[in-house]
Amino acid sequence: MDFYILNNLISKYNSFIVTSHIAPDGDALGSVLALTIALEKLGKKVLPIINDTIPQKFRFLPCSEKVRAFASEKDKAEVMICLDSGDPGRLEFKKDLRDICNFIVNIDHHKSNTMYGDINLVNDSYSSVGEMVYFLLKGLNIPIDIDIATCIYTSIITDTGSLKYSNTTPSCLKVLAELVEIGVKPDFISREVFEKKSLASVMLLKEILGSLKISEDGKIAYMRLTKDMMLKTGAKEEDTDGLINYAREIDGVEVAVLFKEQDNFKIKVGLRSNQWVDVSKIAEQFGGGGHARAAGCTIEGSLEEVEHSILSTVRKYL
Ligand SMILES: [Mn+2]
Structure with missing residues (x-):
């Protein structure tokens, strides 16, 4: 995956909207938050936007309180990074994306992706977009801290249905192993995401x-x-x-x-x-x-x- 083309873009621009689809799942939130935290570490201005309510079970994710819906006039950025969304309609911005940003980056693992970005990093061999964000951050030499690791782990574990689905690959298992080495607690995330019920x-x-x-x-x-x-x-x-x-x-x-x-x-x-x-x-x-x-x-x-x-x-x- 040619993540290096994002290198220039990320160093050149300063303001980013990081977004994903409505009815957000663990991969949508995990990938949005992992990338938001990483870009903030680089000193960038980041708006994590999801145009829907955030399910209670994902509220344990670091920085999840920063995610909010689009608020028309004031929300603009140089670059919009769209994650885990096969087509722009799934983002529900109710406004032309081109009026909100100058540049659209589309990072996704759905086969059906309509390639709506100026840069399209679409590859269905990844278990989750969280896994793609992991390799993106590696390529950019952004260190993965415990908060980012928690978000990426949640992406992978939810999109693979707790490693039960056919998208459970050697690659994503290796990534998970590294995230656990960084300090992620699988039992804690499993309890939060899969077990706890109201x-x-x-x-x-x-x-x-x-x-x-x-x-x-x-x-x-x-x-x-x-x-x-x-x-x-x-x-x-x-x-x-x-x-x-x-x-x-x-x-x-x-x-x-x-x-x-x-x-x-x-x-x-x-x-x-x-x-x-x-x-x-x-x-x-x-x-x-x-x-x-x-x-x-x-x-x-x-x-x-x-x-x-x-x-x-x-x-x-x-
Ligand atoms: Mn996904």
């Missing part, structure tokens, strides 16, 4: 498991998440993250569906599959989209109506 989210889990149903052949598992459950448990949107997996993980299930009641008579449908059903095709039929194993759509109607139309469509794909 009481509300566990109470919500109890509610939605009560709604779990399985098709006769055992291949479809589906659950309901009503507005009442949200009110009763006091759960927040981020507390609903990953709940669908309880349906997907059942032995024999191929497709899991979560029906989430929204305002205005709408139902948000989450779809997951395990091996062979391409759920993005099902979601697309209803105006949504996603990946083969994880997709979603939002449909107008009652829970009963939407359940009926989604489940009959899922059956056609089985």
